[in-house]
Amino acid sequence: MNSNEITDLIVGFVVLLFGIIILAIGFDPIGDKSSNEGVKFSDEEKLFLLNYLRTDSGNGNLADMIALNENGNDESLKDLRGVSRNILNFYGFNGRDYALRVKYPNGDVKFIAGSQEGDLSSPEPRLETKFGDLEEYRTELGSGEKAFIPSLNRGLIIIELEVEDE
Amino acid sequence: MNKNGSVFLAFFSVVAVFAFVVFVSMNKEMVLKGSSIANTGEIPETVINITLEEEEIELFLKKAMEYSSFNTLIELGNDGGILKNQNCERINGYVIWKDDCIFSDNLEANFFERFSILFDGYLKEYGLDKITAEWNVDENNKLILETIGIVELNNGEDKYGFEPDNRYLLDYNFGDYNEILRRAKKCIKDEELKESSRNSLFEDCRTDKDFKFGIIVEDKYVLFDVSKPYSHLGNVNVKFALQYNQ
Numbered sequence: 001m002n003s004n005e006i007t008d009l010i011v012g013f014v015v016l017l018f019g020i021i022i023l024a025i026g027f028d029p030i031g032d033k034s035s036n037e038g039v040k041f042s043d044e045e046k047l048f049l050l051n052y053l054r055t056d057s058g059n060g061n062l063a064d065m066i067a068l069n070e071n072g073n074d075e076s077l078k079d080l081r082g083v084s085r086n087i088l089n090f091y092g093f094n095g096r097d098y099a100l101r102v103k104y105p106n107g108d109v110k111f112i113a114g115s116q117e118g119d120l121s122s123p124e125p126r127l128e129t130k131f132g133d134l135e136e137y138r139t140e141l142g143s144g145e146k147a148f149i150p151s152l153n154r155g156l157i158i159i160e161l162e163v164e165d166e
Numbered sequence: 167m168n169k170n171g172s173v174f175l176a177f178f179s180v181v182a183v184f185a186f187v188v189f190v191s192m193n194k195e196m197v198l199k200g201s202s203i204a205n206t207g208e209i210p211e212t213v214i215n216i217t218l219e220e221e222e223i224e225l226f227l228k229k230a231m232e233y234s235s236f237n238t239l240i241e242l243g244n245d246g247g248i249l250k251n252q253n254c255e256r257i258n259g260y261v262i263w264k265d266d267c268i269f270s271d272n273l274e275a276n277f278f279e280r281f282s283i284l285f286d287g288y289l290k291e292y293g294l295d296k297i298t299a300e301w302n303v304d305e306n307n308k309l310i311l312e313t314i315g316i317v318e319l320n321n322g323e324d325k326y327g328f329e330p331d332n333r334y335l336l337d338y339n340f341g342d343y344n345e346i347l348r349r350a351k352k353c354i355k356d357e358e359l360k361e362s363s364r365n366s367l368f369e370d371c372r373t374d375k376d377f378k379f380g381i382i383v384e385d386k387y388v389l390f391d392v393s394k395p396y397s398h399l400g401n402v403n404v405k406f407a408l409q410y411n412q
Contacts, residue, residue, distance in 0.1 A: 011175060011176045014176070015176060015179035015180065015183070018183065019183045043214050043215065043218055046218045046222075047218060050218065050221050050222060050225060053225060054225065059398045060397070060398040060399070063225070063229055064229075064232075064398060067229070067233065068399065068400075147222055147225075148222075148226060148292060149226060149229050150226065150229050150230045150233045150234075150288045151233075152233050152236070152399070154287060154288075155291060156288075156291050
């Protein structure tokens with residue numbers, strides 16, 4: 001075998017290897033990656049939120065507890081937080097951080113429950129929110145999934161569930 | 167083969183492989199489009215989004231009916247059941263029930279007129295302008311509220327319309343107004359019959375088992391604030407004043 005033939009052989013192997021690599025990584029210059037485009041199951045949060053609002057608390061459902069809390073006191077808020085915490089903790093969101101907040105028509109935002117609410121005063125929540133500090137985290141709505149219910153005082157109540165990205 | 171020939175062969179091979187991949191890719195696109203496989207994910211996503219949106223609207227309408235009903239019953243009771251625009255004499259805010267100034271004959275229609283204003287307000291805020299409500303009375307003489315109209319949802323280019331299935335049975339007996347009037351009149355009559363031993367205790371009313379009577383004697387009137395629980399939302403009060411011959 002002379003040197004030219006060896007060179008041809010090497011070139012042939014390189015070309016073959018290149019072709020195999022291209023096929024293996026699925027190089028597809030014009031292919032539309034749309035076979036799974038648009039399939040997002042972030043709707044999990046919306047579904048959870050709707051089920052949460054419908055959950056019977058023994059004295060009406062959670063939506064009623066939230067609506068009645070608008071004219072309520074510390075005790076009613078405590079009850080709402082307790083029930084909500086149990087439901088959210090049970091669901092767990094696969095270990096991701098979460099926060100549930102309610103905004104009333106008068107602009108008042110109540111922090112209802114969160115994955116780190118027990119020690120909110122110390123560690124930063126892992127949620128990637130727009131908030132710079134914990135006070136805002138507790139008193140402003142974020143960019144989570146939202147649902148609306150009527151307010152007993154007229155207007156709409158916004159319930160927001162913010163969950164850490166997977 | 168000389169060196170130039172090898173380089174040409176290598177270059178040609180790369181171009182050939184690239185052209186082959188482009189050809190396969192184009193062919194794949196045509197197959198995907200022809201079989202609609204490319205859109206496979208869009209349909210379930212649209213279905214999921216629309217279903218969730220429909221569920222949210224149904225929940226909102228249900229709550230809007232409940233809360234509008236509750237607030238309407240409170241408003242109606244605070245006005246002593248008179249018509250919305252009726253001008254009647256009041257004492258300390260309590261309508262004095264006398265002559266034409268008494269709760270309306272058709273309390274259901276009176277209720278619904280007030281209800282519509284509150285309910286439509288909620289719908290307008292939520293953006294459900296095409297939905298309205300209507301009322302009926304069932305065989306047990308209970309008022310039934312139902313939504314009519316179609317909600318149209320848009321998901322990109324897809325449009326979907328559905329008719330909300332909301333039917334709300336008002337757990338309130340408008341006959342209570344007559345019953346409250348009868349009992350209040352009896353209590354006043356009993357008190358008036360006591361004459362000199364009169365002590366304004368209105369015992370029968372204060373110990374009533376069906377209603378909680380709040381009673382204040384004001385000059386020559388008795389102000390009644392009669393409450394009864396409504397579902398789990400709170401109490402509904404009927405407020406009125408009756409003449410009292412002291």
